[in-house]
Every structure is written in structure tokens, then in C-alpha cells.
Amino acid sequence: MKLSRLSAPVLLLFPAFLVLAAVVVVPLALSFYSSFTPFRLTKPESLYVFIGLRNYITVISSWDFWVAFGRTVLFLTIALNAEMLLGLGLALLVSKAVRGQRLLRTLMMFPMMFSPVLVGFQFKFLFNDNIGLINNALQSLGLTDQAIPWLINGNLALFSITVAEVWSSTSVFAILILAGLLAMPRDPIEAAHVDGCTPLQTFRYVTWPYLMPFAFIAMTIRSLDVARAYDIVKIMTDGGPAKRTELLWTLVGRTAYGDARMGMANAMAYFAIVLSILFTVYFFRKLAAARQQIGAEW
Amino acid sequence: MAPVSLKKLVKRYGALEVVHGIDLEVKDREFIALVGPSGCGKSTTLRMIAGLEDVSGGTIEIGDNVVNDLPPRARNISMVFQSYALYPHMTVGENMGFSLKIAGRPVEEIKEKVADAAAILDLTHLLERRPSQLSGGQRQRVAMGRAIVRRPDVFLFDEPLSNLDAKLRTQVRTEIKKLHARMQATMIYVTHDQVEAMTLSDRIVIMRDGHIEQVGTPEEVFNRPLTKFVAGFIGSPPMNMDDVTVADGKLVFASGATLPIPPKFRQSLTPGQKLTFGLRPDDFFPTGHGLNSGDAEAVAELELPVSITEPLGNETLVFVGFNGRDWVSRMLNPRPLPSGQSIKMSFDLSQAHLFDLTTGKSLVA
Numbered sequence: 001m002k003l004s005r006l007s008a009p010v011l012l013l014f015p016a017f018l019v020l021a022a023v024v025v026v027p028l029a030l031s032f033y034s035s036f037t038p039f040r041l042t043k044p045e046s047l048y049v050f051i052g053l054r055n056y057i058t059v060i061s062s063w064d065f066w067v068a069f070g071r072t073v074l075f076l077t078i079a080l081n082a083e084m085l086l087g088l089g090l091a092l093l094v095s096k097a098v099r100g101q102r103l104l105r106t107l108m109m110f111p112m113m114f115s116p117v118l119v120g121f122q123f124k125f126l127f128n129d130n131i132g133l134i135n136n137a138l139q140s141l142g143l144t145d146q147a148i149p150w151l152i153n154g155n156l157a158l159f160s161i162t163v164a165e166v167w168s169s170t171s172v173f174a175i176l177i178l179a180g181l182l183a184m185p186r187d188p189i190e191a192a193h194v195d196g197c198t199p200l201q202t203f204r205y206v207t208w209p210y211l212m213p214f215a216f217i218a219m220t221i222r223s224l225d226v227a228r229a230y231d232i233v234k235i236m237t238d239g240g241p242a243k244r245t246e247l248l249w250t251l252v253g254r255t256a257y258g259d260a261r262m263g264m265a266n267a268m269a270y271f272a273i274v275l276s277i278l279f280t281v282y283f284f285r286k287l288a289a290a291r292q293q294i295g296a297e298w
Numbered sequence: 299m300a301p302v303s304l305k306k307l308v309k310r311y312g313a314l315e316v317v318h319g320i321d322l323e324v325k326d327r328e329f330i331a332l333v334g335p336s337g338c339g340k341s342t343t344l345r346m347i348a349g350l351e352d353v354s355g356g357t358i359e360i361g362d363n364v365v366n367d368l369p370p371r372a373r374n375i376s377m378v379f380q381s382y383a384l385y386p387h388m389t390v391g392e393n394m395g396f397s398l399k400i401a402g403r404p405v406e407e408i409k410e411k412v413a414d415a416a417a418i419l420d421l422t423h424l425l426e427r428r429p430s431q432l433s434g435g436q437r438q439r440v441a442m443g444r445a446i447v448r449r450p451d452v453f454l455f456d457e458p459l460s461n462l463d464a465k466l467r468t469q470v471r472t473e474i475k476k477l478h479a480r481m482q483a484t485m486i487y488v489t490h491d492q493v494e495a496m497t498l499s500d501r502i503v504i505m506r507d508g509h510i511e512q513v514g515t516p517e518e519v520f521n522r523p524l525t526k527f528v529a530g531f532i533g534s535p536p537m538n539m540d541d542v543t544v545a546d547g548k549l550v551f552a553s554g555a556t557l558p559i560p561p562k563f564r565q566s567l568t569p570g571q572k573l574t575f576g577l578r579p580d581d582f583f584p585t586g587h588g589l590n591s592g593d594a595e596a597v598a599e600l601e602l603p604v605s606i607t608e609p610l611g612n613e614t615l616v617f618v619g620f621n622g623r624d625w626v627s628r629m630l631n632p633r634p635l636p637s638g639q640s641i642k643m644s645f646d647l648s649q650a651h652l653f654d655l656t657t658g659k660s661l662v663a
């Protein structure tokens with residue numbers, strides 16, 4: 001009786017809201033709440049102890065956390081810049097292709113089709129110091145006579161992970177920038193040639209400003225992705241050796257399931273989200289500015 | 299100091315040849331219009347001169363240099379595009395000064411030259427705006443400003459007015475003409491609009507299907523078209539044309555209507571010859587409402603029915619039925635003419651054109 005007085009749209013949407021609430025809102029609220037408790041998986045009753053901001057204070061004053069945080073930012077910066085440059089290069093090359101451009105575009109998307117777990121295993125094998133392809137190749141070519149400990153040396157390990165990440169996601173940049181290149185009007189480029197630009201100057205002063213919004217869109221998407229990096233790292237090094245490749249989310253995962261400290265892990269996670277939000281805001285600002293610059297109508 | 303000379307210039311796209319070995323000498327400081335229907339190869343020719351398209355055959359010389367293999371930046375030219383082609387991320391001032399900046403000129407000099415050009419084109423108050431904040435006419439002026447700032451030897455225009463509305467078009471046309479007088483540079487102007495070509499240029503080049511049909515001053519191509527195509531293309535409204543057969547002292551139309559052979563052709567025609575007869579609307583008018591060339595003997599008169607009229611104020615275009623279709627006539631000092639009424643029409647045959655039916659070439663009297 002009462003229900004029937006609700007309007008049709010509300011009634012019709014109600015089930016959807018219910019499902020959403022069950023799978024999104026409830027877990028979110030629960031995890032947020034648990035970040036204010038000393039909840040451990042091994043001691044379920046600890047979920048009902050409220051300790052205020054103590055988890056957050058512990059996180060902020062934890063050296064390990066800040067190291068992982070800093071490393072994530074570093075990883076993100078290096079990976080995004082590398083992907084950006086490689087993606088730009090790829091897009092420019094593909095856009096010059098007169099024949100088979102469609103095939104190239106499809107090929108370019110291949111790495112995106114692999115699950116990150118698979119990419120992790122693949123690169124774990126490639127970089128293996130004994131049987132890996134890379135060491136084998138280097139040794140066969142006579143470039144080195146010793147096994148380089150790609151995944152065992154702390155610095156090399158982060159580098160190896162970056163390579164895997166870049167391999168799997170450069171195509172995001174390549175595709176978005178290629179879209180920009182294909183949509184770009186030809187006339188301003190020709191005008192630049194007539195105005196005296198060398199090909200390099202044409203790129204610097206005309207093509208690049210036009211592509212910038214596309215690059216920033218890719219940056220935004222990818223910064224969110226990389227800030228959540230977990231699977232590739234988990235497979236390749238699991239944060240090792242000696243925590244030298246520990247990133248934010250591997251740390252969160254280890255704290256939650258390795259140490260079973262759920263409350264603490266959730267506090268870290270909420271803190272980490274701030275990082276993602278900051279990056280998103282930053283790139284959106286840049287995007288808006290770049291769009292305004294080229295007078296984009298979208 | 300830059301004459302431009304095209305010698306046997308050819309352009310091929312793969313197997314398709316679109317410009318068939320054209321020759322053209324553009325004199326220093328001349329204003330030349332390339333005119334012709336859409337797709338006849340005007341833009342392609344212009345873009346080869348600019349260096350934006352490769353040359354498939356023949357040579358292009360600017361000044362004394364063969365420029366076939368020089369990139370656009372080495373040719374000292376400016377080009378104004380139909381789409382304006384402004385740099386969207388730069389202000390008007392930056393757009394105009396861009397070529398000087400690339401050439402590494404000092405900031406002071408750039409500022410001064412941009413300011414000068416802006417003053418000429420009435421853009422001074424817009425220098426800080428971006429192209430997206432300008433109207434079409436303003437954008438077009440910025441594009442011209444960008445071209446004049448670098449003081450090139452040769453200006454190239456590719457249909458610069460076709461994106462403007464009719465009123466603005468006349469206005470900018472005048473500005474381009476003034477610009478030519480002021481800049482003392484060679485200008486090559488592509489358009490499909492014969493009125494633009496006539497009003498602007500020293501000489502007109504009429505192109506058709508990758509060939510040049512005729513080169514001449516506006517007066518020459520109007521009064522002495524070498525081919526039927528030129529005759530039909532130049533002039534608005536277009537020349538009235540119909541096929542005729544020469545009979546004894548007469549030209550016989552398909553409908554059986556006849557006109558006397560124009561006096562200047564009387565010696566040269568043979569009976570049975572098939573020709574195309576052409577008469578401009580200015581030389582075909584309601585008796586008493588046109589300008590006679592003075593040769594009264596050459597005027598033929600026929601009684602013809604009015605089909606419709608288009609009053610333009612100072613003159614009226616009168617469409618009259620002749621040889622089974624409407625011939626257009628220009629009526630000066632107009633008076634109202636009801637449709638269907640028969641009126642006396644004058645054919646000023648001293649101004650008539652005759653073209654060979656097969657070759658389309660004009661018969662020179």
C-alpha cells in the first residue's frame with residue numbers, strides 16, 4: 001500500500017540501488033569504519049574496539065609506509081614519462097604509415113589484452129637471472145659474461161618492474177595520442193611549413209600543443225592505474241628483495257593478509273587514495289588548461 | 299623581386315595525372331588569379347608552388363631559382379588558406395609574429411612589424427585574443443596579417459574568401475586589392491569565383507581539367523574568349539549559347555529560328571558549317587534598353603515572349619524564350635514587363651561569338 005505511493009521511477013530504480021548499496025556502499029563503509037579499529041582477521045572481536053585515529057597516526061609515523069609511498073611516486077613518475085615518450089613515438093610512426101595502418105593499430109593494442117598477472121609472469125621469466133631470455137641474449141651477444149641479477153638486485157628489480165609496466169601500458173598513450181594525431185587538422189601544419197618551420201619546429205610549436213590534451217587524458221587514466229599497481233609487482237618480486245620494490249598497494253596487501261592487520265591496512269589504503277586524488281586533480285587541471293589553449297570545442 | 303615561372307608543370311597522384319604540363323609566366327609584382335571549376339587542379343598547382351606538394355614533372359622557378367626540391371620554408375613565400383589555418387593555441391599577435399620568431403628575429407622587431415600589420419588590417423584591438431574568439435572575417439584578416447608580416451616575395455592565396463558571407467567577401471576583396479598595391483609583391487590567387495578573379499587580378503588564368511585554357515587580362519578574357527569554355531565561365535550571368543548551322547547568309551538554330559550572319563564573320567563562313575553561337579546578356583536586350591555598340595547594321599531584331607524577370611533595381615534580368623529555351627538579357631533603365639508578353643529584342647551581332655562545334659575554339663573574325 002505504502003510502496004505503491006512511491007513514483008514509478010523510484011520504484012523501478014530501487015532494486016538497482018539496493019544491489020549497489022550491498023556491493024559498494026556497505027563494504028566501503030565497513031572498511032572505512034574498520035580503519036578506526038585495531039581489527040585483525042585473527043581476532044574478529046577486535047572489530048568492535050574503537051581506537052579513533054590511532055591507525056592513521058601509526059601509518060603517518062611509519063618509515064616503511066613513507067618509503068613505499070615515495071617509491072610509488074617515483075615508479076609512477078618514471079613509468080608515466082617513459083610510456084608517454086614511447087607512446088608518442090609509436091603514435092607518430094604509426095600515423096606516418098601509408099599502408100597497413102589498421103593492422104598496426106590492432107597490433108599496438110596487443111599488450112593491453114594481456115592480464116597484468118600474465119605480464120608479470122612473462123617478465124619474471126624474461127628477467128630470470130639463470131634461464132631468462134634477457135641474460136641469455138646479453139651473454140650470447142658477448143655484452144656481459146655474468147648473470148645480471150635483474151630481479152634480485154634492489155635497484156634493478158624496480159627497473160625490471162618498470163619495464164614490464166611500460167611494456168604493458170605504453171599502448172594506452174600510443175592509442176590516445178594517435179587519436180589526437182588523426183583528428184588534427186592538416187592546415188596549421190602546412191602553414192607552419194610555409195612560415196619557415198623545420199619539421200622539428202613544426203612538431204614543437206604546432207603538433208605538440210595540439211596533442212597535449214590527449215596526452216593528459218592518458219596521464220590521468222594511467223596515473224590512477226599505476227598508483228594502484230599491485231599484480232605485476234606481486235608476481236615479479238612480491239615487494240622484495242628486502243622490500244626494495246615495496247609499493248603502496250603491495251604494502252597494504254601484506255599488512256592486511258600477511259600480518260592480518262585489517263584495520264591498519266584500511267587506514268593505509270584510505271591514505272593512499274589521497275595520492276590518487278591528488279594526481280587526478282593535477283592532470284585534470286593540466287588537461288583543462290591545454291584544452292583551453294587549443295580552443296578545443298569538446 | 300620575384301617572377302614565378304612554371305614550365306611543363308605536371309602533377310600525378312599515383313597513376314592519375316591531374317595537372318598536365320602547364321606553362322605560365324607570372325611577372326614580378328603581378329596579381330594573377332587562377333580560376334576554374336572545382337577540381338580542375340588550381341589548388342594542386344598553387345600547393346606545388348608553395349612546396350606543399352611534390353612536383354611530378356617540369357620545373358617551378360621563383361626569381362632565378364628552380365625551387366622544385368626546396369622545402370616551403372626556403373622559398374620565401376606566404377600562403378593564405380581557405381580554412382585560415384591559424385595556430386589555435388597562439389594569440390593573434392603570436393600567430394602573426396610566428397614566422398619572425400622562427401626566423402630568430404629580435405623581440406622588438408617582431409613587435410613592431412606585428413603592430414604595423416595589425417594597424418593595416420585593423421586588428422590592433424584583437425592582438426591578445428585567440429583565434430577561437432574571433433569571427434570568420436577577423437580570422438581571415440589574421441591569416442592575411444600572418445602572411446604580410448614576413449614580407450615574402452610571393453603571396454599565395456587558396457580561395458581565401460569562400461568561407462565568408464557575401465557582404466564580408468566584397469569587403470575583404472577590397473582589402474586584398476589594397477594590400478597588393480601596398481605590398482608590391484607577386485600574388486597568385488586561386489578562386490572558383492570568376493567575379494573575384496575579374497575584380498582583383500592583373501591577369502587571369504582560366505584552368506580546366508588540369509590544362510590552361512586561356513591567360514589574359516580581365517578585359518581580354520571577357521571580350522575575346524579563346525574557347526567556348528572560357529566564354530561560358532567568365533561573365534555573370536553567363537553568355538547565351540546555342541548550336542547553329544550556317545546557311546546562305548543566315549545562322550539557323552535547332553528550332554528553325556534564324557539570325558543574319560554577324561557582319562564580321564560574313565567572309566569566313568561556309569554554308570553547312572556547324573558552330574556554336576554565343577551572345578552575352580549585355581548584347582541582347584529589349585530594344586531601347588541596352589548599349590548599342592554603334593554599328594546599327596549589326597543589330598537584328600526579333601519579337602520574343604518574356605518568360606520571367608529578375609529586377610535588380612538599376613537593371614533587370616529578362617528571360618525570354620528563344621530557340622526552345624530561356625535566353626537571359628540585361629535590361630537597362632528597366633520598366634515592368636508582364637510574363638507572357640511579347641517584346642521586341644535586339645541582338646547586337648557585332649558582339650557575337652562563334653565557336654567551332656567540335657574543338658570549341660573561337661572563330662577569330
Ligand SMILES: Nc1ncnc2c1ncn2[C@@H]1O[C@H](COP(=O)(O)OP(=O)(O)O)[C@@H](O)[C@H]1O
Nearest residue numbers: 311314316334335336337338339340341342343
Ligand atoms: N591527395 C590527392 N590524391 C589524389 N587525388 C587528388 C589529391 N588531391 C587532389 N586530387 C585530385 O586532383 C584534382 C585537382 O584537385 P584540386 O587541385 O584540389 O582542385 P581545385 O581546382 O578545386 O583546387 C581533383 O580531381 C582531385 O580529386
Ligand SMILES: [Mg+2]
Nearest residue numbers: 340341342457
Ligand atoms: Mg581548391
